[in-house]
Amino acid sequence: MKQVKLDGLYKTYDGTTPVLSNVNATIEAGEFFVLVGPSGCGKSTLLRMIAGLEETNGGAITIGNKRADQLMPSERDLSMVFQNYALYPHLTVFDNIVFGLHVKKVPKEERKRRGRETAEMLGLTDYLKRKPRQLSGGQRQRVALARAIVDESPVCLMDEPLSNLDAKLRAHMRAEIKQIQRRLGLTIIYVTHDQVEAMTMGDRIMVLNKGVTQQIGTPLEIYNQPANPFVATFIGSPPMNIAEGEIKDHKLFIEGLGPIPLPNGGAIDQTHVYAGIRPEAVRFVHDPVREKGSGLIEVKNVEVLGNETVLMFTAAGRDWYARWSGQWPVKPGDRIPVMIDYADVALFDKASEKSIKHGQSPDVAAEISREEVLL
């Protein structure tokens, strides 16, 4: 319910190496904003700077309309969920949940009511008298969530809150957190290294690498129009295939694949590029002779997932993936004809790594308008 504005944030721990440099973002009120990036890229540091647990060495943080970077954590009016939950082991679940209300001297009756309401929302009613150690990982996680939202702070920060849960529970909690956020209209800044969480939960995503912002956008923008090869390979599973390519004679050459012809009028200035192709854009061809841009690949590994099949092969000295829907009777060692449509190819300048051209949205669904779906 409050906007959070980051302006040219800079952070260094040792005075010389920057951990974060020039981070800019405006997180809208009520937005679910996900900070994603590989481990060690500075996500936690950034979140802790917003919380006031880490000092900022440059730039400004504004929460609501108030300059916040010099305020104490308690004055920033936010709540936080920690990766290890940070529950008080000596307090009961109920006392853990209402800890913040107790600090703020909320009257006992109101404390009780709000504690119970929040516990009910998270399905903790039966566990209120237990100590944290008597709970499962998932239940502890809920207590941590309850403690954060019972305060009714307008901004909630979460640092990898689901990373200690098993895959199934994680998927469940993703949906649950998202629902609570919508219901309460919270502004959430959510840190994760898991691109699936980022894609499924975020209204907008900020991709961070080595302390530098790579891209900010909605999940589909990030997926369809990655700003550079890092974002392209970080988001999506299996990752986007990336290889060095050369543009000659109106064709894109990638080692290990047939030349991919450029369409008429689609000339590119650069010669040396990185070409990125989503696994689903590597398509099987029935007639390799007639189809342009086709080539033979040798399958190195096959994963049949029931509804889709993922093949691994080598091109331009790297592992590439192809993902086809359905169950394909393919075995390692098979040589299979595939083709790549130039329209699906994303191109990045080799020197600057900046995007030259996006691949077209791979799934038809993205092309259908909302109105059509709702009919």
Next chain:
Amino acid sequence: MNSAPLTKESGYEVGDLPEHSEKAFPLRKDFWQAMLYLLPSFVLFSVFVFYPMFRTIYLSFFLTDYDGMPSVFVGLENYAYIFTSDEFLKSLRATILFVLITVPAGVILALFLALIANEKLKGIGFFRTIFSSNMGMSVAASSVIWLFLFHPSLGALNQMLSTLGLSQVEWLLDPTWAIISVSVTTIWMNTGFAFLIILGGLQNIDEHLYENAGIQGAGYWYQLRRITLPMLSPTMFFIVTVSLINAFQTFGQVDILTQGGPAESTNLIVYSIYREAFVNYQFGTASAQAVILFGCILIVTILQFKFGEKKVHYQ
């Protein structure tokens, strides 16, 4: 721990155990193996703890000769005697007073030092070292240092008092001051150990608990009361128990500072036992006193576990 399944496996599968019965009772070999491991401490405990303990109880029923050999069986007379002896009752009172002064004051001082030394400040390592450094000093050395400090005319304490224009204090010669002086010395000597243990306990507390409390608006004292002290309770329980036992067993500093005087005001029970046995050669009554001391420590420790432990939050 690991040896149990290993032995079983080799017993069943490789068959390197010749005796058939070994296979049927694989535990038996483990048992003797365990006993073998226990043997050294068992021997040491027997020689230095169990034998002297039973010998003491035995001796407390006898009158003894100068060599400490039992000569006349007197039953409970030794006990009857010491409980009517003014000297022993005075010693018991002095000991209880001494425990009541040194244990709470020592633990609170160590807690205070640990709390300030746990703050993340530049150069705090220096203070941590200083606060725990007296751990490395022997009782004798520390007592001699304090002997100098307490010296009536040359001691630093009295010099300070006179510089401030205050009247001087007979630290070790006045019966009221003497027990306080010995207590101060003891507190100073024990602080290092208690400090180090409590500091360790503090550092074991998850930093995130404080961070969350800070975000939720809890101030220092609130955090101390609702997080630090409850989380520290197992450590405090340990330190209080150990300090209690230590205080009851105080000997060295009494011997060096006051020899139990003046007017027996610092004649703590272990010193009293020592005098009874090795100055008066009354090994029987000395043993009876030792048994009483053992009983006292046992009761206090049991009470401490029974009532103190309820307030402890183990994680």
